[in-house]
Amino acid sequence: MKKLVAVCMALVMALGLAACGGSGSSSSAPAASSGAVSAPAASGTSASEADDGIAMTGGNVEEHSVEAIKAKGVLVVTTEAGYAPFEFLDENDNVVGLDASLAQALADDLGVELDIQNIAFDSVVAEVQAGNADMAIAGLTPNADRKKSVDMSDMYYAGGQCMLVLEENLDKYATKESLAGAVMATQKAALQETLMAEQFPDAEPLLLPDFPQCIANLKNGECAAVMIDEISAEQYMQTVEGLAIGKVPVEIDPEEGGNAVAVMKGNTDLLDWVNERIAAYEAEGLLEQWFQEAQDIALNLIRGGGRVPPPRSLCFCRPAGGECRFTTKEDTMFSFERMLKIWEKYGHMYWNGLGYTLLFAFVSVLMGLVLGLVLASGRMASVQSRDNLAVKALKAVAKFFCTAYVEVFRATPMLVQVFIIYYGLGNVFKLPDSSLNRMFWGMVAVGLNSAAYMSEVIRSGIGAVPGGQMEAARCIGMSHWKAMRHVILPQAVRNILPAMCNEFVTIIKETSILGMVGIVELMFRAQSIAKQTYIFLEPYVIAAIMYFIIVFPLSKIIAAVERRMSKSVTR
Numbered sequence: 001m002k003k004l005v006a007v008c009m010a011l012v013m014a015l016g017l018a019a020c021g022g023s024g025s026s027s028s029a030p031a032a033s034s035g036a037v038s039a040p041a042a043s044g045t046s047a048s049e050a051d052d053g054i055a056m057t058g059g060n061v062e063e064h065s066v067e068a069i070k071a072k073g074v075l076v077v078t079t080e081a082g083y084a085p086f087e088f089l090d091e092n093d094n095v096v097g098l099d100a101s102l103a104q105a106l107a108d109d110l111g112v113e114l115d116i117q118n119i120a121f122d123s124v125v126a127e128v129q130a131g132n133a134d135m136a137i138a139g140l141t142p143n144a145d146r147k148k149s150v151d152m153s154d155m156y157y158a159g160g161q162c163m164l165v166l167e168e169n170l171d172k173y174a175t176k177e178s179l180a181g182a183v184m185a186t187q188k189a190a191l192q193e194t195l196m197a198e199q200f201p202d203a204e205p206l207l208l209p210d211f212p213q214c215i216a217n218l219k220n221g222e223c224a225a226v227m228i229d230e231i232s233a234e235q236y237m238q239t240v241e242g243l244a245i246g247k248v249p250v251e252i253d254p255e256e257g258g259n260a261v262a263v264m265k266g267n268t269d270l271l272d273w274v275n276e277r278i279a280a281y282e283a284e285g286l287l288e289q290w291f292q293e294a295q296d297i298a299l300n301l302i303r304g305g306g307r308v309p310p311p312r313s314l315c316f317c318r319p320a321g322g323e324c325r326f327t328t329k330e331d332t333m334f335s336f337e338r339m340l341k342i343w344e345k346y347g348h349m350y351w352n353g354l355g356y357t358l359l360f361a362f363v364s365v366l367m368g369l370v371l372g373l374v375l376a377s378g379r380m381a382s383v384q385s386r387d388n389l390a391v392k393a394l395k396a397v398a399k400f401f402c403t404a405y406v407e408v409f410r411a412t413p414m415l416v417q418v419f420i421i422y423y424g425l426g427n428v429f430k431l432p433d434s435s436l437n438r439m440f441w442g443m444v445a446v447g448l449n450s451a452a453y454m455s456e457v458i459r460s461g462i463g464a465v466p467g468g469q470m471e472a473a474r475c476i477g478m479s480h481w482k483a484m485r486h487v488i489l490p491q492a493v494r495n496i497l498p499a500m501c502n503e504f505v506t507i508i509k510e511t512s513i514l515g516m517v518g519i520v521e522l523m524f525r526a527q528s529i530a531k532q533t534y535i536f537l538e539p540y541v542i543a544a545i546m547y548f549i550i551v552f553p554l555s556k557i558i559a560a561v562e563r564r565m566s567k568s569v570t571r
Contacts, residue, residue: 080121085294101290122189136262141191155258163246182224185214353525368450375455378402409452421445461495498562
């Protein structure tokens with residue numbers, strides 16, 4: 001019964017954390033280069049509109065006003081650099097495209113530096129909600145659901161949606177009825193996901209992190225069609241053989257058929273200023289200019305042998321002086337030669353990511369060890385007959401909360417914990433630098449998780465020490481804590497050390513979760529390289545090899561130490 005109560009209490013604590021408020025991965029300010037607008041359209045939603053929605057705003061609106069941004073000297077913008085020509089990575093790893101150029105122009109007009117953070121698409125708006133970014137510029141459509149969470153500017157680009165299919169299947173999927181039961185792919189958390197559910201309810205949805213993976217699935221026959229915007233569809237057709245715009249139309253509200261800037265709900269000051277600047281850029285022809293520049297950069301990268309913005313994993317074969325093209329299905333198979341080329345060019349990025357991974361793992365385990373010792377002590381606190389009422393109450397409360405802590409952290413996934421702590425505590429207790437804030441709370445999240453397991457390791461290690469040791473220490477006049485420090489813990493270390501080292505090995509692997517909130521560890525680097533090269537298999541194989549090279553020797557060393565300690569015990 002006590003355990004049940006402890007669990008319930010812990011869940012309440014977790015929900016309390018969730019009610020608080022996060023960060024992303026930074027790529028420094030891009031070079032201007034982006035693309036255009038068909039017709040800047042309908043105006044954005046103000047804070048007074050869409051009040052019937054659930055608007056979770058974790059930050060202070062005043063901290064993201066025009067004057068506040070000028071005062072701090074930096075404009076923080078979130079995006080997802082995998083959506084050419086709106087935002088993609090150039091050969092120098094800079095975020096370029098229409099959205100990048102727009103962000104740079106806004107920063108220049110404010111007279112501040114641009115910090116553009118390249119993160120997962122489904123976290124782009126969340127960072128603005130949480131107050132970790134001033135705005136999001138990521139090809140966002142101002143649909144009704146999104147307006148419930150953030151305010152959207154006037155549209156700086158207007159365009160339609162369509163279906164991409166294989167040329168050979170144009171007639172096969174020529175009607176809405178022909179798509180019933182077929183697999184349709186699109187990017188998760190995007191407007192297309194909603195349109196697909198509304199207009200093609202009988203189709204089987206395939207929701208993927210980005211459009212390049214959607215196109216890869218289409219080429220490999222894993223899906224029948226991809227729902228995408230018309231401009232990106234045209235760009236894909238120029239770079240990937242065998243694609244065509246399908247005959248089935250995609251209906252869309254003109255007020256939602258474009259891209260807009262997202263700002264925090266209620267930030268009318270910044271919203272009005274952004275709308276004013278968008279109107280000025282459109283009048284000066286800058287949006288059209290940026291759009292054309294973005295398209296030119298994308299195509300030059302393809303023809304010049306650089307990275308391929310739209311098709312990512314598809315463009316492996318580049319004939320000398322020719323365009324990138326998709327040839328055979330074998331081109332998507334593993335290539336050792338391709339892996340070596342990736343390592344040669346991006347090896348430094350992998351080493352950088354590995355360094356952060358080891359740092360996070362070491363700090364997290366150290367934090368877990370210290371906090372785990374406290375938790376173990378709290379859980380092992382026993383009420384003595386000589387204790388007064390206050391001490392008894394204190395021990396009971398400590399035992400309850402320590403037990404609740406351990407039960408919650410051991411019974412919930414680490415990924416959930418990372419999101420709750422990062423978007424909760426990380427928003428309440430913000431560090432001034434967004435990258436530092438992200439890394440700090442990432443380490444805290446992993447450390448708090450590790451503490452729950454370390455406490456059980458320590459508790460079992462202490463429990464393995466014969467009870468007579470404590471009794472003997474107390475008989476010679478030692479206090480309880482002195483006996484613990486000088487007698488019990490030194491003996492318990494022998495039992496604790498192997499398990500603690502195993503926890504370190506486990507944490508090295510589990511830090512890969514931190515990439516979900518934009519922390520630049522090894523897995524995040526592999527994902528970034530996959531986006532930059534548009535090759536998915538080899539970058540992850542390299543990451544797996546690096547994890548293995550680190551973890552396997554450590555595991556063998558730990559096993560050897562454990563055997564040695566076992567021998568010393570038997571002697």
